[in-house]
Amino acid sequence: MKNQSILFLLLTLLFSSCGNSEEHEQLNVQEADWQSIEQAAKGTTVQLMMWQGDPLINKYMQSYVKPQLQEQYGITLEINSGQGKDIVGLALGEKETGKTESEIDVAWINGETFYQLRQLDALYGPFTELLPSNQYVNWQNPFIARDFQQPVEGMEAPWGNVQLAFIYNSEIIPTPPASFAELETYIQNNPGTFTIPNEFTGMTLLKSWLIAQAGKEELAGEFDETKYKKYSRQLWQKLNKLKPYFWKEGQNYPATLSQLHQLYANGEVRFTFSNNDGEVDNKILQGVFPESSRAYVPAPGTIQNTHYLGIMKNAGNLPGALVVINFLQSPEAQYQKASPQVWGDGTVLAINKLPVAWQEKFNNIPARQHAPDRATIQKRAFEELAPEYMIRLYDDFRTEVIEQN
Amino acid sequence: MGRKILTTILASAILLTFLFFGMLSVGQAWFYPGILPQRFSLQSWQELLVGQSELQEGLLLSLVLGVGVAILSTLSGFVISKEISRAKYKNRWLLLAYWPFVLSPVVLAILVQRFFLLTGMSGEVIGVLLGQLILAFPFAVIFFQSFWSHEVLQLEEQSQTLGAPAAYTLQNVLLPLAKPLLLICFFQTFLISWFEYGLTQFIGLGKVKTLTILVFKYVNEANIFHAALASLLIMLPPALLLWLNKKFIFRGI
Amino acid sequence: MTISEQRLSNRTKAGAGVYLRAVFLLLAVLPVAGGLLYGLAYSFGVTGALATGFTLQHWQEVLSSGALLHALAYSLYIAITAITTATAAALVLTLYFQKSLRSGSLSYFLYLPLTIPAMVMGFLVFQLLTKSGLVSRVVYGLGWISELQDFPSLVHDSLGFGIILAHVLMAVPFLTLLFLAIYREQNLEQLQEVSTNLGGSKSYFIRHIAIPTILKTAAPNLLLYFIFILGSYEIPLLIGSQQHRMVSVLAVQKFQRFNLLDIPQGYAISVAFTLFVLLLLSISFKKLQRHG
Numbered sequence: 048m049k050n051q052s053i054l055f056l057l058l059t060l061l062f063s064s065c066g067n068s069e070e071h072e073q074l075n076v077q078e079a080d081w082q083s084i085e086q087a088a089k090g091t092t093v094q095l096m097m098w099q100g101d102p103l104i105n106k107y108m109q110s111y112v113k114p115q116l117q118e119q120y121g122i123t124l125e126i127n128s129g130q131g132k133d134i135v136g137l138a139l140g141e142k143e144t145g146k147t148e149s150e151i152d153v154a155w156i157n158g159e160t161f162y163q164l165r166q167l168d169a170l171y172g173p174f175t176e177l178l179p180s181n182q183y184v185n186w187q188n189p190f191i192a193r194d195f196q197q198p199v200e201g202m203e204a205p206w207g208n209v210q211l212a213f214i215y216n217s218e219i220i221p222t223p224p225a226s227f228a229e230l231e232t233y234i235q236n237n238p239g240t241f242t243i244p245n246e247f248t249g250m251t252l253l254k255s256w257l258i259a260q261a262g263k264e265e266l267a268g269e270f271d272e273t274k275y276k277k278y279s280r281q282l283w284q285k286l287n288k289l290k291p292y293f294w295k296e297g298q299n300y301p302a303t304l305s306q307l308h309q310l311y312a313n314g315e316v317r318f319t320f321s322n323n324d325g326e327v328d329n330k331i332l333q334g335v336f337p338e339s340s341r342a343y344v345p346a347p348g349t350i351q352n353t354h355y356l357g358i359m360k361n362a363g364n365l366p367g368a369l370v371v372i373n374f375l376q377s378p379e380a381q382y383q384k385a386s387p388q389v390w391g392d393g394t395v396l397a398i399n400k401l402p403v404a405w406q407e408k409f410n411n412i413p414a415r416q417h418a419p420d421r422a423t424i425q426k427r428a429f430e431e432l433a434p435e436y437m438i439r440l441y442d443d444f445r446t447e448v449i450e451q452n
Numbered sequence: 453m454g455r456k457i458l459t460t461i462l463a464s465a466i467l468l469t470f471l472f473f474g475m476l477s478v479g480q481a482w483f484y485p486g487i488l489p490q491r492f493s494l495q496s497w498q499e500l501l502v503g504q505s506e507l508q509e510g511l512l513l514s515l516v517l518g519v520g521v522a523i524l525s526t527l528s529g530f531v532i533s534k535e536i537s538r539a540k541y542k543n544r545w546l547l548l549a550y551w552p553f554v555l556s557p558v559v560l561a562i563l564v565q566r567f568f569l570l571t572g573m574s575g576e577v578i579g580v581l582l583g584q585l586i587l588a589f590p591f592a593v594i595f596f597q598s599f600w601s602h603e604v605l606q607l608e609e610q611s612q613t614l615g616a617p618a619a620y621t622l623q624n625v626l627l628p629l630a631k632p633l634l635l636i637c638f639f640q641t642f643l644i645s646w647f648e649y650g651l652t653q654f655i656g657l658g659k660v661k662t663l664t665i666l667v668f669k670y671v672n673e674a675n676i677f678h679a680a681l682a683s684l685l686i687m688l689p690p691a692l693l694l695w696l697n698k699k700f701i702f703r704g705i
Numbered sequence: 706m707t708i709s710e711q712r713l714s715n716r717t718k719a720g721a722g723v724y725l726r727a728v729f730l731l732l733a734v735l736p737v738a739g740g741l742l743y744g745l746a747y748s749f750g751v752t753g754a755l756a757t758g759f760t761l762q763h764w765q766e767v768l769s770s771g772a773l774l775h776a777l778a779y780s781l782y783i784a785i786t787a788i789t790t791a792t793a794a795a796l797v798l799t800l801y802f803q804k805s806l807r808s809g810s811l812s813y814f815l816y817l818p819l820t821i822p823a824m825v826m827g828f829l830v831f832q833l834l835t836k837s838g839l840v841s842r843v844v845y846g847l848g849w850i851s852e853l854q855d856f857p858s859l860v861h862d863s864l865g866f867g868i869i870l871a872h873v874l875m876a877v878p879f880l881t882l883l884f885l886a887i888y889r890e891q892n893l894e895q896l897q898e899v900s901t902n903l904g905g906s907k908s909y910f911i912r913h914i915a916i917p918t919i920l921k922t923a924a925p926n927l928l929l930y931f932i933f934i935l936g937s938y939e940i941p942l943l944i945g946s947q948q949h950r951m952v953s954v955l956a957v958q959k960f961q962r963f964n965l966l967d968i969p970q971g972y973a974i975s976v977a978f979t980l981f982v983l984l985l986l987s988i989s990f991k992k993l994q995r996h997g
Contacts, residue, residue, distance in 0.1 A: 096658065100673050109506075127575075128658035128669060132961035137657060139965070142754045144570040150657060163965055167754060239854050245947050299861045300947045305672050306861075313484045313837030315853060334480035334491065335675060438964045449947055459805040463814045469829065470817070472839065476832070484837045484853055485845045528728065535725040545729070547990055551737045554929060554982055556936025556953045559975045562960060563740025590733040647822040649939060664822065671828050671943065683825040690820035698816055 076365050081179055087366035089121040094364075095371065096137075097155035099128040100305070103329045107390050111383055112375065120370050127151060131160035138169035141361065152362040153371055157354045158195030161203055162434035164357065171358040173201025177369060180376035185397035189430060191353050196268060196433040203355035204372050205395035207384065210424055211251050211349035212324040215317060218339040226346040227259040231285070234292045240317040242294035244307045245444065248320050249300075253440050255349040257282055258429045263347070270435035279440070283447040290448065300449060312336055322352060325391025325418045332388070342418045348427030353395065378405040387415050470687075476680035496681050507666060511685065514646055514663040517577065521584045521645035522638045529592020529641075530634065536593060537600035546597065549590040557587065557650030568655045575657040583651040588641040595637050599630055639693055646689065741979055748973035755965055763969040773974050776955040777981070783865050783941075783951060784934040787872035788927060794873070795880035796919065799888060800911055806885060818878040823871075827943035830871040834859040860944040867944040868951075872934050879930070880923075887922045888915075928989050932982055952978045 074087040093116075099105050108126055116122045129137070134154045141149055156164065164170050175181050184205055186192050191205045199205075215223045224233040234241045243249045258266060261278045290297030294316050301307040304320075311319035312335055321327065327342040356375060358368045374380055378401055381394045398409050476482065477496055479489030536545045552560060564586070565574065573579030604626070611621040627634075649664050656665065663686050670679040746752045750760040767773050798806065805811050821829070833839050841856040850856055860867030888894070893915055900910040920927075938953040945954060956978065959971030
């Protein structure tokens with residue numbers, strides 16, 4: 048008897064959650080007006096999946112976005128931890144198992160994730176035209192309208208705009224190498240103090256280096272095998288020549304950005320990098336980086352990158368997803384986010400399109416203390432390359448540099 | 453004398469580890485070559501324990517999951533272990549029990565992830581519970597093998613031959629005999645769940661945030677002060693169990 | 706009870722037993738077996754969102770690139786070195802520090818490291834041994850090195866020193882406690898007395914009686930621990946090298962790369978590793994049983 052009841056219990060457990068994939072009628076958001084979308088979203092829960100690797104970003108979401116959404120729209124926002132690769136993995140898994148309702152509604156994505164999700168046909172859209180905030184978005188800016196050379200076409204909504212920056216300690220290096228060319232000499236003169244993280248930011252650095260070699264326009268547009276081969280070979284030759292002067296003689300590379308940040312904070316290496324040009328300020332505030340840390344962009348420039356919010360094709364809560372994204376794009380949320388004390392993320396709104404009161408506010412955002420001025424580095428901004436470049440660089444950096452002895 | 457010095461060194465090395473974590477958890481600005489941080493503050497503790505409730509929720513979730521996994525696997529392991537111990541090809545059955553247990557949890561997670569997606573259990577606490585059961589249950593089965601010795605089985609048979617009903621035998625003969633082992637198994641399977649990372653991450657999809665998942669997150673946040681604090685929290689309950697009874701943490705063979 | 710009655714009761718028991726065995730198969734065997742089959746199908750291109758139909762291409766890529774064999778060899782190197790070192794250290798502690806381990810502060814402290822999970826151990830070893838870690842700071846403070854670059858490279862190193870150390874630190878307390886328990890249960894203390902009475906020296910006893918007995922009794926546990934290190938993930942992820950990857954790290958990387966077309970390779974690696982471990986397990990269990 049006892050045995051059977053245990054068996055029964057286990058079976059119940061096993062199948063208890065299988066039944067809850069009931070279909071419910073969703074509002075046709077493409078036809079509905081904004082008010083009825085807000086109405087339909089009221090009282091619902093929205094599942095957002097995002098990278099949670101930064102305490103300040105987490106704090107912004109936790110103590111500003113969540114309460115505001117609850118208060119203004121009656122929406123409960125649930126934040127799930129997961130980077131691009133996890134989102135793609137989930138979308139792939141759901142597609143393969145034929146799920147009709149996704150575990151998540153909204154995802155924080157950028158170029159390579161966007162590319163993969165579109166490969167899988169896992170994104171809902173176009174939807175950006177439905178959002179009231181969309182009128183303020185700076186679509187004229189090519190850095191926003193194109194993501195990794197792919198037209199966005201309303202399939203993802205811009206959220207923030209950042210640029211790759213070098214971070215260094217001004218007490219140790221009073222004048223950092225002003226360009227990629229000078230960086231080479233610097234590395235040779237200071238062996239053991241420079242390395243490239245073998246992850247997303249590191250690849251963005253390599254891409255910037257590639258563009259610095261090839262020239263701004265040369266690699267624009269779709270992936271070009273011959274051009275890639277030509278310029279990447281030059282880059283690998285250069286890196287292999289510098290390799291003996293890298294940290295650990297180039298025998299090893301940090302696997303995550305956080306490791307590099309720690310190596311930098313402790314003075315083991317002299318440079319770290321950030322895809323967010325404002326990060327240096329908030330890392331100093333947290334006591335993670337030394338006070339004398341500064342960020343800059345070497346000539347001829349680095350990659351500027353916009354990050355976006357996408358909606359999953361099988362999202363269970365479309366109205367909620369739209370309202371959440373609309374709020375995150377709104378002047379108030381964007382303004383809050385741009386302050387260096389909060390996050391220091393560049394806005395995607397065109398300031399001149401905003402109501403005058405907001406224009407003033409945005410123009411008076413507390414100055415960045417240790418990060419470079421946005422207007423200055425804009426002149427040194429490269430557009431992202433087609434996603435295949437990233438995939439190839441990632442593979443080839445391993446085979447052509449890391450594994451070469 | 454030399455022996456005494458060595459044991460003292462060993463003991464203090466172990467203690468210092470915990471002190472080191474304690475120091476980092478209240479530190480800020482720990483730059484080379486300072487051995488101590490430049491500033492001390494309770495900010496991490498305050499933020500994590502008072503401000504954000506993430507850590508409290510993680511703690512609660514880990515406890516609930518741990519207790520659930522422990523109860524289910526101990527009970528089912530106890531009953532099924534008996535059945536296996538009487539099986540004709542006992543060793544072959546046991547070998548099967550080692551399968552999930554020896555596989556790398558991440559590799560196992562990769563292989564079973566689709567099943568959980570298919571049944572809608574991924575991203576749910578129930579899915580993670582079942583996933584951890586895949587590890588804890590075979591452990592319990594193997595664990596109780598030593599209990600179902602020839603003598604115990606004979607004792608049970610005697611009791612039944614004498615006319616005692618099965619329930620009586622269970623309550624008055626088997627359970628008292630097994631009580632210490634049941635308790636140990638309970639805590640050890642609790643710990644399997646408590647420390648589990650691979651399956652929890654892959655099946656929980658980042659939605660089921662146990663304490664272990666949070667520790668990993670903090671380690672990757674490049675904020676060593678938060679990571680140290682979370683590490684302390686994760687080591688605390690096992691240390692407490694240890695203080696209650698060493699056997700809860702470790703059992704020889 | 707007559708014989709026929711007994712048979713009858715056995716049969717009814719067998720009836721309930723079938724359910725129990727079914728539960729056992731469902732929970733312990735089905736996940737691994739089902740996962741393996743799915744992984745096999747995926748790696749041959751039979752299933753998956755981007756599948757193109759049956760192909761050997763993914764297996765060929767995995768095998769020809771040498772990445773899997775390399776990772777397997779590296780994992781074996783790490784696991785063998787770590788388990789050997791840890792066993793040796795635990796034997797020394799068990800055989801020469803019996804008294805202090807049984808009573809006194811160490812008898813409690815020795816258990817404490819068992820509360821440290823792999824991930825925290827990785828974090829700890831990194832914070833202690835990286836060039837700017839605690840040990841380096843102490844050595845610098847003592848004036849033994851003049852700048853942090855002089856400190857040897859102990860984590861993220863090609864030899865896997867950091868990974869091995871972390872595993873050894875995790876294994877030594879466990880193995881020491883295991884050996885102590887065996888020492889007690891196998892009555893080695895009395896055996897030692899007998900051996901001494903017969904004129905055997907302590908070293909003779911240790912070499913010819915104690916060590917063989919302990920190792921033989923602990924063999925299944927040592928094997929399991931070895932396999933556990935073989936498949937470890939968190940430690941090599943945190944403090945491993947980028948040049949040499951352990952199998953679990955390699956498999957997960959194939960899954961979480963920017964290239965979706967790598968995923969079948971990830972499955973191929975997972976399946977290959979699983980089969981390898983199961984093979985290792987069955988062979989050594991047969992051997993252990995024959996000797997035991």
